[in-house]
Amino acid sequence: MMILKMKKGDLSAFLDAAKEWGELWGPTKKDGRVTYSKVDGLSQMDLKATRTIIPPKKFLYPPRFTMFDYDQDGYVDRLGDVSKKVLFGIHPCDIHGILIMDQLFLGTYRDPYYAERRDKTLIIGHSCIPDDKCMCFVTNTEFIAEGFDLFFTDMKMFYLVWVGSTKGHDLVRMRPDLFNRNLDRNDILGYTEYRKWHSAQSKAKVDFNGMPDIFELGYNSPIWDKLGEKCLSCGQCSMVCPTCNCYNVEDKVDLGALAGTRERFWDTCMFREYSLVAGGHNFRDKRADRLRLWYTHKLQAFIGEFGKPACVGCGRCVETCPVDINVVTVSTALKDQELVK
Amino acid sequence: MCVQLDEREIQDNPFRPDLWRIVRHYPLTSDVNFYQARPVDNDEALRLDYIPGQFVMMSIPGEGEAPFCISSTPSRPGLLEFCIRNMGTLTSTLFTIKENQTVGIRGPYGNGFPIDKMEGKDILIVAGGMGSAPLRSLLLYVLDNRDRFGRLIYLHGAKNEGEMLFKEEFIQLKQRDDVEMLMSVDKDETGTWPYKVGLVTTLFKDLGKIDPNNTYAAVCGPPVMYKFVMQELVKLGIPKHQILMTLERRMKCGVGKCGHCAVEYLYTCIDGPVFSWWDVLRMKELIGRGASDKTIA
Numbered sequence: 001m002m003i004l005k006m007k008k009g010d011l012s013a014f015l016d017a018a019k020e021w022g023e024l025w026g027p028t029k030k031d032g033r034v035t036y037s038k039v040d041g042l043s044q045m046d047l048k049a050t051r052t053i054i055p056p057k058k059f060l061y062p063p064r065f066t067m068f069d070y071d072q073d074g075y076v077d078r079l080g081d082v083s084k085k086v087l088f089g090i091h092p093c094d095i096h097g098i099l100i101m102d103q104l105f106l107g108t109y110r111d112p113y114y115a116e117r118r119d120k121t122l123i124i125g126h127s128c129i130p131d132d133k134c135m136c137f138v139t140n141t142e143f144i145a146e147g148f149d150l151f152f153t154d155m156k157m158f159y160l161v162w163v164g165s166t167k168g169h170d171l172v173r174m175r176p177d178l179f180n181r182n183l184d185r186n187d188i189l190g191y192t193e194y195r196k197w198h199s200a201q202s203k204a205k206v207d208f209n210g211m212p213d214i215f216e217l218g219y220n221s222p223i224w225d226k227l228g229e230k231c232l233s234c235g236q237c238s239m240v241c242p243t244c245n246c247y248n249v250e251d252k253v254d255l256g257a258l259a260g261t262r263e264r265f266w267d268t269c270m271f272r273e274y275s276l277v278a279g280g281h282n283f284r285d286k287r288a289d290r291l292r293l294w295y296t297h298k299l300q301a302f303i304g305e306f307g308k309p310a311c312v313g314c315g316r317c318v319e320t321c322p323v324d325i326n327v328v329t330v331s332t333a334l335k336d337q338e339l340v341k
Numbered sequence: 342m343c344v345q346l347d348e349r350e351i352q353d354n355p356f357r358p359d360l361w362r363i364v365r366h367y368p369l370t371s372d373v374n375f376y377q378a379r380p381v382d383n384d385e386a387l388r389l390d391y392i393p394g395q396f397v398m399m400s401i402p403g404e405g406e407a408p409f410c411i412s413s414t415p416s417r418p419g420l421l422e423f424c425i426r427n428m429g430t431l432t433s434t435l436f437t438i439k440e441n442q443t444v445g446i447r448g449p450y451g452n453g454f455p456i457d458k459m460e461g462k463d464i465l466i467v468a469g470g471m472g473s474a475p476l477r478s479l480l481l482y483v484l485d486n487r488d489r490f491g492r493l494i495y496l497h498g499a500k501n502e503g504e505m506l507f508k509e510e511f512i513q514l515k516q517r518d519d520v521e522m523l524m525s526v527d528k529d530e531t532g533t534w535p536y537k538v539g540l541v542t543t544l545f546k547d548l549g550k551i552d553p554n555n556t557y558a559a560v561c562g563p564p565v566m567y568k569f570v571m572q573e574l575v576k577l578g579i580p581k582h583q584i585l586m587t588l589e590r591r592m593k594c595g596v597g598k599c600g601h602c603a604v605e606y607l608y609t610c611i612d613g614p615v616f617s618w619w620d621v622l623r624m625k626e627l628i629g630r631g632a633s634d635k636t637i638a
Contacts, residue, residue: 246600301606
């Protein structure tokens with residue numbers, strides 16, 4: 001790893017230079033809501049905001065896009081038309097989410113649509129200010145060592161900048177005058193202090209230890225039926241979750257033509273049709289069954305296979321679910337065998 | 342890890358269907374058709390290889406894409422055969438398709454039957470209804486490589502004579518002395534069925550003595566069938582990891598990305614569709630909620 005130092009006042013000039021690589025996108029606040037927007041520069045961004053509504057997965061894997069154009073002669077890939085983007089201000093939990101997506105989409109049977117966007121998107125991370133919904137302290141996603149091109153840690157008077165890839169290094173080389181390598185004892189002490197401060201912000205009251213066993217023991221627990229009665233099957237939890245990757249595919253026919261497009265769009269296991277097969281058999285007909293699948297995947301199956309939960313502790317489900325079903329309430333209810341209203 | 346891919350890694354598209362020609366099709370029953378398909382590209386047809394128990398994703402432009410199990414055997418190369426029931430938008434369009442028209446196909450996908458492990462063993466196949474679609478692949482494969490396997494027994498159950506798939510083909514196999522074909526219908530409404538009447542489990546009475554530790558069983562049929570067939574197989578003493586079944590799920594990708602076929606940490610498309618009875622017992626949702634919930638055997 002390479003760590004550099006930058007004066008705070010130089011960030012704006014650096015981001016202006018980075019625009020040469022691609023469109024600059026960052027967190028902005030509109031009507032009290034934080035979203036990633038295309039911006040002209042640092043002044044339009046809100047770097048103090050804790051989380052955006054939708055995680056950065058939407059850049060690597062858009063909510064809806066065209067996979068193929070088809071006609072009588074077959075299917076033609078819709079690849080190569082993605083614009084280059086520099087994403088600034090991505091927090092460690094969301095980069096952990098991207099790493100989980102990478103594992104899925106770039107592993108066996110590499111997804112070319114994800115790969116192209118991943119290749120054309122620079123991830124520039126930024127340290128965060130946790131709030132009471134953050135759980136990164138519990139999911140071990142508070143800090144990040146890989147998956148980004150650059151990572152900026154705010155040290156009050158200056159930035160410590162981690163260089164995570166050759167592309168990140170290329171950005172640094174655009175304005176080498178803004179960075180220096182002269183790190184000293186005070187930087188170590190300062191960074192140690194920063195980590196202590198960050199971890200001390202934890203207000204998380206959840207603990208995922210032993211979850212695979214709790215889920216196994218609780219498979220037939222009436223808690224699932226109670227949660228199922230509350231759940232609206234709206235699927236917002238999946239839209240905002242950095243590790244939800246499920247999608248659906250449909251063909252769109254051009255009017256009056258034997259041509260059209262094959263499109264891919266976000267799906268969720270909360271929808272009734274998710275496990276429905278031809279002939280009408282539904283493997284997960286009840287809301288309780290579908291809810292259990294979502295949480296089993298995140299907190300039991302994923303831990304069983306990869307040794308860590310498919311939850312990066314971002315707190316979006318806590319903020320979003322209209323009926324208060326989230327990783328905290330579900331894991332607590334399952335452990336205590338009691339659903340707090 | 343830093344993600345830096347080269348061009349080739351981005352261009353290779355596992356989701357792009359290839360054009361295949363439907364070279365022949367005819368009805369097997371009132372609502373099930375038999376199809377033979379071959380890649381339009383001749384080189385690709387010659388390269389085609391697969392394992393019994395695998396499936397493909399088949400597309401009709403404008404209608405969408407769905408998984409279909411392969412009914413043919415790789416020991417008869419050059420084309421794939423499918424047995425398809427008319428039950429949805431994609432399949433109803435497949436029923437209007439004419440010979441020589443093209444469809445999109447990609448694959449084959451899935452683990453298939455563990456053929457290498459099954460070699461040298463006795464093979465007991467149990468098919469109910471549409472279950473003979475994937476199991477015919479295994480049956481023909483064993484017949485084509487007859488000296489590499491032990492005893493071959495095929496139990497086939499159909500609702501009635503009219504709904505029996507591959508009726509002529511299977512009755513003809515009954516003439517051979519290197520395969521034991523046992524067939525039943527649930528009901529013989531016409532009074533013309535010459536063999537056993539009753540559920541497929543009644544055929545177990547005619548099995549004779551089997552050597553359970555040296556036997557691999559392969560089962561496919563409607564969800565209701567599993568519980569009863571499994572009881573019989575476990576009663577015979579066949580080890581649970583040697584009882585195999587091929588399962589159905591909704592799929593949108595076939596390559597472990599879209600999520601629809603997930604069961605616990607497995608994807609039916611890449612980790613299956615062939616699973617063992619032991620997998621089913623320890624992973625509750627493989628054959629549907631409740632089907633194995635209270636079964637300890």
